[in-house]
Every structure is written in C-alpha cells, then in structure tokens.
Amino acid sequence: MHEQQYLQLGHILNKLRLESFSRVVFLVDKNGQQIAVHGDVGNIDTTSLASLAAGNVAATGGMAQLIGEKEFPTLSHEGERESIHICIIGRMLLVVVFDERSSLGLVKLRVKQASRDLSSLFVEVERITQERRDREEALFAEITDDDIDSLFN
Amino acid sequence: MTFINYASREINCKIVYYGPGLCGKTTNLQYIYDTTAPTAKGKLISLATETDRTLFFDFMPLELGTVRGFKTRFHLYTVPGQVFYDASRKLILKGVDGVVFVADSQEERMDANIESLYNLEENLTSNGYDLGKIPYVLQLNKRDLPNVIPADEMVAELRRNGEPVHEAVAAKGNGVFDTLKSVAKQVLTELRKS
Numbered sequence A: 001m002h003e004q005q006y007l008q009l010g011h012i013l014n015k016l017r018l019e020s021f022s023r024v025v026f027l028v029d030k031n032g033q034q035i036a037v038h039g040d041v042g043n044i045d046t047t048s049l050a051s052l053a054a055g056n057v058a059a060t061g062g063m064a065q066l067i068g069e070k071e072f073p074t075l076s077h078e079g080e081r082e083s084i085h086i087c088i089i090g091r092m093l094l095v096v097v098f099d100e101r102s103s104l105g106l107v108k109l110r111v112k113q114a115s116r117d118l119s120s121l122f123v124e125v126e127r128i129t130q131e132r133r134d135r136e137e138a139l140f141a142e143i144t145d146d147d148i149d150s151l152f153n
Numbered sequence B: 001m002t003f004i005n006y007a008s009r010e011i012n013c014k015i016v017y018y019g020p021g022l023c024g025k026t027t028n029l030q031y032i033y034d035t036t037a038p039t040a041k042g043k044l045i046s047l048a049t050e051t052d053r054t055l056f057f058d059f060m061p062l063e064l065g066t067v068r069g070f071k072t073r074f075h076l077y078t079v080p081g082q083v084f085y086d087a088s089r090k091l092i093l094k095g096v097d098g099v100v101f102v103a104d105s106q107e108e109r110m111d112a113n114i115e116s117l118y119n120l121e122e123n124l125t126s127n128g129y130d131l132g133k134i135p136y137v138l139q140l141n142k143r144d145l146p147n148v149i150p151a152d153e154m155v156a157e158l159r160r161n162g163e164p165v166h167e168a169v170a171a172k173g174n175g176v177f178d179t180l181k182s183v184a185k186q187v188l189t190e191l192r193k194s
Helices: A003-020 A046-066 A104-141 A145-150 B025-035 B083-092 B107-126 B151-158 B176-193
Strands: A024-029 A034-039 A074-078 A083-089 A092-098 B003-005 B010-018 B045-048 B054-067 B070-078 B098-104 B136-141 B165-167
Touching (some): A003 A024, A003 A034, A003 A092, A024 A046, A034 A046, A046 A083, A074 A104, A083 A104, A092 A104, A145 B054, B010 B025, B010 B176, B054 B083, B070 B176, B083 B107, B098 B107, B098 B176, B107 B151, B136 B151, B165 B176
Parallel strands (some): B010 B070
Antiparallel strands (some): A024 A034, A074 A083, A083 A092
C-alpha cells in the first residue's frame, strides 16, 4: 500500500468512525496483519486485536463451510460496555469497536457504506501495485546478506 | 503472505511453528517472549485449554529492526498439535511466509513427528503452498532427554528438502533463537529474490 492510498484509507476509516459514533475502527487483513487504525485506542493492544479478529473470522469461516455457507460476512460481539462488529471486505476485515454512544444498527449501516468505498480503494491499490511492481522489486533486490544479518546482531 | 506497507515503511511476515502435540512449539514462543526486550515485542497471546494445551493458536509479534528503511516485523504463530485440531491448523497456515517444524526427539514420539509432518505437507498444499518452495526449518527439540533418537537418524527420517536443521532444548532456550534467525533469514532472502 502506498502513501496516497493510505491517506485515502485513513479518510474513509475516520469518516466511518465519526458517522457511526464508534470508538475505534481497524482495517486488518485476513492473515492478521493490522493495516490501519483510527480512533481512541486507549489501552487496546491493536496488534493482538488484529490477530485475534483474523483468527475469529477464520474459525467462523471454517464453521460456515461445514454447514454449506461460503463464509459469514459479518460478525458481532456484544459486551457489557463495549462491542465489536467485524465485516469482511474481500481479503480485508473492517473491525469497529463501539460503546453505548452508538448502536449495532448504526454501525452496520455506516459499515455498509464504508465497505463500498473501501472495495473501490482496494481495486485501485491492486492496480497501482501491479504497475509499480518492477520498481518495488528492485528496491528489495538491493537488500544484501549483511542487511539481513544485521537484524540479528 | 508478506505485507509491505510503503506508506509506513513496514514489512510484516508470518512464521508458523508446527509439530505434534507437546513437542515444544509454545515453549519456543514462550522463551522468545521471555528473553526479548520489551520494545521489540508485543503481547504473547495464548488461546489454550484449562490444562494449557494450545486450543487455537499462540501469537506473538516481534520487531527485528530496520532493513533498507523498512521496519521488519515477524508475527510468530504456533498451531495446536493434538491430532483432532486439524481444521484449526489449516486455518492458521493461511498467509504463512515461513514454517518451523518442531520435532520431538523422544523415541516414542517419532511416529507422531512423521504424522505431523505429513499433515503439514497436506495442509500447506490445501492452502496453495509447496513445502519444497517456502522458507522452512527443522528443529529437533528436547535433545536433553535420555531417550532421544540420534540426530542423524531424525534428519534422515524428517528432513525434506535440505532445509536447515537445528538441535534444541526449548525449555532452556538452547537453539530457539538459532531456529528463529534461520527461518527469518530465509523469509527475507525469499522476499529479496521474489
């Protein structure tokens, strides 16, 4: 992902957070890597949350296939004070953490709107990645054995 | 699958520790966690049963440093080793960049090692990977126990593609970082090549 798309992504996530009155919005890839986060993170360990959200989706996806479904496109978990809503968008997961200032219905509505914007953005990211692939490969081709060894010293 | 964020200059890779039940996968991660500086690690997440058997996965993020201006982060995962958790193991292998197979050196666990290795090959194939082509390291763990099979016999039985082999006593930390460095280097070298 490159600078411009990253900024666009931030804009979409921030808009979603504000319009849904949610606390934090994450974008996570299905492998558990955190892509972006916006909002009041507080004490949340965002790396762990990203990994667990992906694990959650993977596990429920496995269950879905066992009963003949492709996947469950959304998951919601309601807590006493905080709740989480997860939406699958292609290879990505949109994770929204919200409290009593919002509602599941509002979050779902805004997530649906945001997912359209995100889907378009991901298509653009893929296109630009393909275009710039040669230049990026050259960047990593410059990595030497000493560069790698130095990480472990 | 390695995720490269050019905007934030980060490389994120996923390494999975695989092997039969009670071979030392979680022990590897626990030792890495206990001995790594706080600034270089995140939390160790363990989804386990009441008897501390891995139920879904262990997870730990590790920051190794910067290469060519890119922060390199490794996400370390373990799978549950017990046979009946196969569905979970398959899921956790998704997006893997490098694999460590932790073999239990005890004589009575050799069948379990072989079964687990076949299972790894099957699950990698079903995820679209080829064990012969991905970064891969074999660790022979529990070398301090009295009933271990000689290392060369284990290598003859378990080594698949000339991969690096490291002897280890994970409970004491012996060989743990050598194993990690070995697979991490392969992952970064593969990134350079691809």
